[in-house]
Amino acid sequence: MTQEPQLPVEHTPEEDPLLAFGKDIAMQWKELGPEHLAAAMQSLEPELRRSHRERMAHMQLQHEERQQQRMHRRHLVDLTVGAVISLAMLGAGVYVAVDTWWLATLLCGPSLLALAKVFVLRHSDPGDMRHLSRAARTAMNAAGQAQPQQPPPAI
Numbered sequence: 001m002t003q004e005p006q007l008p009v010e011h012t013p014e015e016d017p018l019l020a021f022g023k024d025i026a027m028q029w030k031e032l033g034p035e036h037l038a039a040a041m042q043s044l045e046p047e048l049r050r051s052h053r054e055r056m057a058h059m060q061l062q063h064e065e066r067q068q069q070r071m072h073r074r075h076l077v078d079l080t081v082g083a084v085i086s087l088a089m090l091g092a093g094v095y096v097a098v099d100t101w102w103l104a105t106l107l108c109g110p111s112l113l114a115l116a117k118v119f120v121l122r123h124s125d126p127g128d129m130r131h132l133s134r135a136a137r138t139a140m141n142a143a144g145q146a147q148p149q150q151p152p153p154a155i
Contacts, residue, residue, distance in 0.1 A: 082119025086112060102140060110135035 029037055093107035114132045118124050 078119050078122060082116050086116050105139045106136060109139045
């Protein structure tokens with residue numbers, strides 16, 4: 001035996017207790033006259049302004065809190081992405097070091113540090129690229145001098 005959900009009963013304005021209560025209050029203000037209503041509204045206005053300021057301050061605090069959470073989440077994502085990319089570059093540099101030393105130098109050298117700086121610190125100076133290219137060139141020259149020439153393959 002199941003019961004069907006019952007819909008709320010529609011009340012007419014005369015039967016609805018909330019509307020009847022509101023109607024009674026309106027009738028009382030009607031009997032007092034407009035000067036009493038104006039005095040009541042003037043005394044109520046500072047309280048309404050104060051509650052509005054409180055609500056606005058609360059909303060502002062909520063907004064700032066959400067913005068800080070968003071910034072924190074983005075910072076964590078940037079740190080994670082920077083760490084993953086750095087580890088991938090290091091792993092790739094170690095993997096290719098045997099065959100192509102110059103690529104390993106580029107992957108594990110100053111470009112790794114510059115990329116980590118961009119992701120972790122979220123900051124890159126215009127001089128970073130100059131320093132990066134100069135350091136890469138120096139590392140390539142040093143690696144080229146240290147790496148002996150391989151004999152051509154025998155056929």
